[in-house]
Amino acid sequence: MVEEKNAEKATGSRRLLYVQKRFLTGTAVLLMLFCTVGAVLIYVQERLFLEENAYKKSEILMRAVEANMEYVKEVLRPKMYSLMGEHAFVLEAMSTSFVSRSVMDLFSTHLPEYVYRRVAINARNPQSEADAMERRMIEFFTRPDAPHEWKGLVKRDSTSYYFRFRPVILEPECLHCHGQPEDAPQDLVRLYGSQRGFGRKPGEVVGLVGIGIPVNAALSNIRDIVTSIFLIGFMIMGVLYLTLSLFFNKVVVHNLKDLLAIFERGLVGLQVPVLSRSKASWGSDEIEDLCRSAELMVQHLNEARRRLEIHSEKLEAMVAERTRALERSQEKLRAQIIQRNRELHTLTEIAELTTQAQRIQDILPQVLARTLALVPAHGGAIYLINENSNRLELQIAHNADDAQPEWLFDGSRCPVVLEEDHADLAGTLHEAACGQVSFYEAKDGMGHLHIPLCCRGRVLGVMSFHGVDVNSMRPEMQELLFSIGRQIGVALESLTNLEKLLESKELLQTVFNGITDLLILVDRESRILMVNKAYLQRFGINLQEVMGRLCTEVHADSQCPFGDCSLTDVLRTGKPTTQEVVGARGEVYLLYLYPVTDESGRVTGAILYGKDVTQQKRVEQKIQQTERLVALGQLSAGLAHELNNPLGVILCYTDLLKREMADFPLGLKDVAVIEKHALNCKRIVSDLLKFARGHGGGRPQLASLNTVVEEALQITGHQFRKKGIQLECHLDETLPEVLLDVERMQQVLVNLLMNAIQALNGRGLVRVTTRRHSDTLEVRVWDNGPGIDPSIRDKIFDPFFTTKDPGEGSGLGLAVSYGIVQDHGGEIFVESEPGQWTEFIIRLPMERTT
Structure with a gap:
């Protein structure tokens, strides 16, 4: 051995x-x-x-x-x-x-x-x-x-x-x-x-x-280098060869030997003939022996497979029977899943209806129809509790002939009702109105199922199903109906609150719109939350253009009267402010800014109230202007009277000097200078007299305003051509004749046209326009000159005020023009954009046609 x-x-x-x-x-x-x-x-x-x-x-x-x-x-x-x-x-x-x-x-x-x-x-x-x-x-x-x-x-x-x-x-x-x-x-x-x-x-x-x-x-x-490299590489490869030899002997050979022993022991355990141990029966190496062992193992596995196939045939009948049983179970489960999906789909639809509707009456018919399609009932009805009248009031019914329009309901008796047993329809309905699912069984075996409509512990109504077999109602169906009742209850409370909110909003909007001045509600970021109709009409915009936007964003042309600085101060300090501002087009607003606070006193927004006082300011300016003109007229009359006599004497003596100094040219030049300045003073005195007397023209007569404009343009036409200034004239031919002092009104227009020519000081454009404006006739003289500084705009109609160089004007032209227009019962004012344009506007009343 x-x-x-x-x-x-x-x-x-x-x-x-x-x-x-x-x-x-x-x-x-x-x-x-x-x-x-x-x-x-x-x-x-x-x-x-x-x-x-x-x-x-x-x-x-x-x-x-x-x-x-x-x-x-x-x-x-x-x-x-x-x-x-x-x-x-x-x-x-x-x-x-x-x-x-x-x-x-x-x-x-x-x-x-x-x-x-x-x-x-x-x-x-x-x-x-x-x-x-x-x-x-x-x-x-x-x-x-x-x-x-x-x-x-x-x-x-x-x-x-x-x-x-x-x-x-x-x-x-x-x-x-x-x-x-x-x-x-x-x-x-x-x-x-x-x-x-x-x-x-x-x-x-x-x-x-x-x-x-x-x-x-x-x-x-090169050959020497290559030879050296070859020898060094050969030595390295020799060392690597020895290392691989030791590694192969240690790892591969021993592992192959162990693997072969495992195969042999496995074959012995499976009662497979083991490889012969004789020298003649061994292969050339252990790998070949492993292959032969694997072949024997495969033979044994094939035999085991054959026996398993025989056994599997016997199992097929058992598996087929179990498969049929599983298919029946799966079919039943599929039907349950379909039913549950229908129930969930119905619940989802009802939830969507309740979120999309705006009125309670809009959703109740659809909710009842979708629920009846799911519940095995003949018909149904929905009652809502009216707390003011203590009644259950019928809202909608379908195939429910015995549904009464209303039932008496006393909410204070709910504890007693829930403890009692009820066998009548009214009692079971009252029980559901107290928050408990109830069932009323009729004589024919069918009955009424009542589901409370609840929200946060409060019952808002009852959904009643007629012709229901209570024995066929699964617990899952009852739970689904209770969920539908809760969903409808939430919707009823939400829609009720929404209706109240909309009523409050409409009331607030009505109050806003009833105010004829500008009114805006803004949040902390100064974004518009609400505006009144007067604001929209004043700026010609609609509500969608302003909601949620800044006032400065809505009015890109800087027409917003509410400045950011004042609004920021109100939001920061929480104190109301009042201020007067002038708009981009000269309109004057009196602004009131009031903070809006929450329960904790924190400023959450502001109410902006703006009153247009432009007309009031113009009336005040007219009164002040008239008072100044009256005072200056009296002073001017006295001065003119006192200066006229000395000037007459000076001019008389200049005539005498001119005759006596006819042979003395240098002296005549000096006398001519005296005469020139005396005449200039006389012209100024004459202007003062005209200004003081307030008249001096002919009697008013019916005349065409367009004709007066054309005659003024003829008088100044040479100046326009000489200066190279472009002139545009747009006359409304439908204007009626009015009572005019033609000569004096022509004086006003010539004065405005000459001012425009002097302001342009070279090439430019002057546009004269006549038109009907409400119950007045309007003349506009527009030029694209340098404009008028806002700081002096209120002074240009004052006597002796001028922006011209000394000696070039008396400062009475616009003051006299103002008086002439006042005598005609009209008004004259100016609008200007500094650096861009200036426009004088004359308005004469049409009632002067008689």
Whole structure:
């Protein structure tokens, strides 16, 4: 027995050694191949690098030689021809081959290992005759598809060179020396004879230029480096080989041996014939034995599979029976799922209806119809509790003939009702109204199921189902109906609160709209929450344009009278403020800003109230203006009376002086100056008298306002043409005649037109417009001049106020015009945008037509 185990152990060891030998032999071959390939690749890479360096060096030499040749062709040779004539020839200065070879010979004295060759077949100079290798290169370059150069390693005189060859192609200008002997310089013919170097053609490859760089030392160095790398790699691979050998023996061989033992023990346990232990029956290695063991294992598994198939046939009948039972259960479950989905879908629809509706009457019919489609009932009805009358009032009924319009209900009796048993319809209905599901059974076995409609512990009504079999009502259905009741209860309370909220909002909006001044409600971010109708009509906008937006956003043209600063102060301090502001178009608003606070005293918004007091301000200004005019008129009348007499005396004496000083020109000039300024003072006094008296024209008569405008334009037309100012006139031909003092009204229009001309001071536009405005006739004089500063806009109608330079105006023009328009019962005012335009507006009442 011991001998058999020892023999088995020895046989296993031999088999394992055989597998290890094959693996290690293959590994050694692969490592050697890898080392060799790596050395070859390094050698090729170093050689390519050597050739690249040699190419760069040869490029320098090649460029230098070409530069010398170009210098000979472009500079020396033409210069020699110009000095010695076209038939002269100096070899040392005119032959590109000789010069380039001589230069490279001098170069070779410093670097004798470099080789320069410029050769040809049948060369004129025998020293330049091509050898056998060079002839082959010349023939190579004569091919049609030959490249423009050749480069590579060449063995020459037992020395390795890196050579670059380029063909020498004959150019037309070279025919002078290489064409026919009789055309060549005689000095050249005498020097070399007429046999060699002649008979060439343009474009012909006549020779080549080659530069050779010795690379023997470099190649030897590369071989040494590659050899060293190969030896180092070989040593590394040897170490790796030994490591793999130990690893394979430790990991693979032992594991294979254990795996084979596991297979053998498994086959013995399965009562499968074990592999013969004789030496003859073993495979070449343990892997083959593993394969044979696996094959036996597969045979055993196939046998087991066959027995299982026989057993499975017996199970099929059992499985089929169970499958049919499961299908029946699944069908029943599917029906339950469909029913439950219908119930959930109905509940979802009812929830959507309650969220979308705005009135209770809108949802109750649809809710009842959808619930009846789900519940096995003949009909149904919905009652709501009226707490004011203590009644259950019928809201909707379907197929419920016995549903009464109302039932008495006393909520205070609910504790007693819930403790009692009720066998009548009224009692069960009262029980449901107290919050408990109840059922009334009729004589025919069918009955009424009552579901309370609840919300947060408060019963709002009852949903009653008629013709219900209580025994067929599943607990799930009852729970669903109770959920529907709660959902309807929530909806009823929400809609009731919404109706109350809408009524409050409509009442508040009615109060807002009843106020004829501007009224706005804003939040803390100054966004508009509510506006009144007067605000919308004042600015010509609709409600959708302003809701949720800032006032400054709604009015992009800066028409918003409520400034951000004042509103911010109110929201910050919580104190009301009052202020007066002027709008972009001159309108005046009296603003009141009131904070809105919550229960904790925190400011949540503000109410903005704006009253348009523009007309009131204009009336106040007119009164002040009239009072000033009356006072100044009285003063002016007195001054004019006192100044007229001295001015008359001055003018009388100036006439006398002019007669007496007729022969004294210088004195006449001085008198003329006195007379001019006296007349100017008299004109001012005359204006004061007209202003003081308030009249001076003719009697008012029926006249056309358009005619007055046209006559004023004729008077000032020359000034418009002289200044190059464009004039536009838009007259309403439908205007009626009115009572006018034509001369004085013409004075007003001429004054306004002259002011516009002086304001433009050059090219511009003046537009005159007449039209009907409500119950007045309107004249507008508009210009695109510099405008009027808002700070002086209220002073322009004051007497003696002027913006002109001294001596150019008395400041009475607009004051007189204001008085004339006042005498006609009209009004005159100005609108202006500084830097853009100015417009004077005259309005005359139409009742002056009689």
